[in-house]
Amino acid sequence: MFDWVRDQVLRFMRVPHAPEPPLGASESVRIFRAGRNYYKLRVLRWVLTQVGAVVGILFSLGFLAWFKSEVEFARTERARVTVVAPASVPLPTASPAAMAPAKAKVKRSTGLNRQNFRFLAQRTPDWALVLIELFEAGGILLFIVQLPVTFAAVKLEFELHWYIVTDRSLRIRTGLLRLQESTMSFANLQQVEIKQGPLQRLLGLADLRVQSAGGSTGQQEQRGQESLHSGVFHSVENASEIRDLILERLRKFRETGLGDPEDHGHRLQESSPHPEPSAGDALAAARELLAEAREFRSAMNH
Numbered sequence: 467m468f469d470w471v472r473d474q475v476l477r478f479m480r481v482p483h484a485p486e487p488p489l490g491a492s493e494s495v496r497i498f499r500a501g502r503n504y505y506k507l508r509v510l511r512w513v514l515t516q517v518g519a520v521v522g523i524l525f526s527l528g529f530l531a532w533f534k535s536e537v538e539f540a541r542t543e544r545a546r547v548t549v550v551a552p553a554s555v556p557l558p559t560a561s562p563a564a565m566a567p568a569k570a571k572v573k574r575s576t577g578l579n580r581q582n583f584r585f586l587a588q589r590t591p592d593w594a595l596v597l598i599e600l601f602e603a604g605g606i607l608l609f610i611v612q613l614p615v616t617f618a619a620v621k622l623e624f625e626l627h628w629y630i631v632t633d634r635s636l637r638i639r640t641g642l643l644r645l646q647e648s649t650m651s652f653a654n655l656q657q658v659e660i661k662q663g664p665l666q667r668l669l670g671l672a673d674l675r676v677q678s679a680g681g682s683t684g685q686q687e688q689r690g691q692e693s694l695h696s697g698v699f700h701s702v703e704n705a706s707e708i709r710d711l712i713l714e715r716l717r718k719f720r721e722t723g724l725g726d727p728e729d730h731g732h733r734l735q736e737s738s739p740h741p742e743p744s745a746g747d748a749l750a751a752a753r754e755l756l757a758e759a760r761e762f763r764s765a766m767n768h
Contacts, residue, residue, distance in 0.1 A: 490632025504701035654678040672705035
């Protein structure tokens with residue numbers, strides 16, 4: 467079921483399930499994914515979010531039930547006073563001194579907030595109670611509907627983490643609604659480092675950061691700014707293996723003296739038709755020119 471939903475969502479968003487490998491030999495392609503513990507962590511966060519939503523719904527249900535009971539109590543009291551004490555018969559009143567202990571007792575037992583709610587409940591119309599019940603039912607229905615949708619989003623976001631390494635470059639693709647895909651050539655790669663927080667260390671995960679020429683500075687990283695010259699293998703289980711693989715292929719890449727194909731072809735095109743003269747050829751040409759200048763001067767003097 468999830469595979470069908472995933473295919474439909476990716477087709478609607480026009481996102482291929484797997485990215486194309488970057489520049490490099492086909493036999494050198496290595497694919498890495500985020501760790502399973504990263505997926506479990508995302509599911510745990512999703513569960514805690516839903517538990518918090520359930521607690522909020524139960525609290526709101528309890529509050530609404532109490533408010534409706536206060537409305538019913540206020541209406542019952544108002545009806546009883548109307549029946550027992552008609553407007554033509556004056557009600558007995560007590561002295562302020564006699565009523566003071568009773569008022570203090572009511573204030574201690576109910577509190578000022580409850581008196582305010584009862585005052586509000588006495589003036590709450592019937593249509594307001596119906597509207598509150600509709601909002602209550604709509605909130606519960608919305609919570610039930612979002613459960614499979616948000617869980618599928620968590621799983622799909624995990625599956626869209628792709629890290630591809632070849633013998634010449636690497637490609638990183640992450641994100642669901644905001645899809646990000648970056649490609650970095652080994653010709654410009656300068657730094658490869660591993661970062662691991664306490665929770666990642668507990669789960670056996672780590673982030674592998676690669677940075678090319680002109681990458682972000684430390685101040686940009688502290689501000690959370692993204693850089694077009696850096697990429698991160700988020701929460702992988704084999705960060706050391708990926709780092710060693712990149713460094714080994716980077717070493718071989720530089721030993722062969724290869725660069726980007728366009729730059730390499732451009733250099734060949736510039737150097738082949740017109741080879742640069744050597745220092746010895748330039749010195750011989752200068753001596754020949756000097757000799758000709760002396761002969762010309764001698765001829766002019768005679």
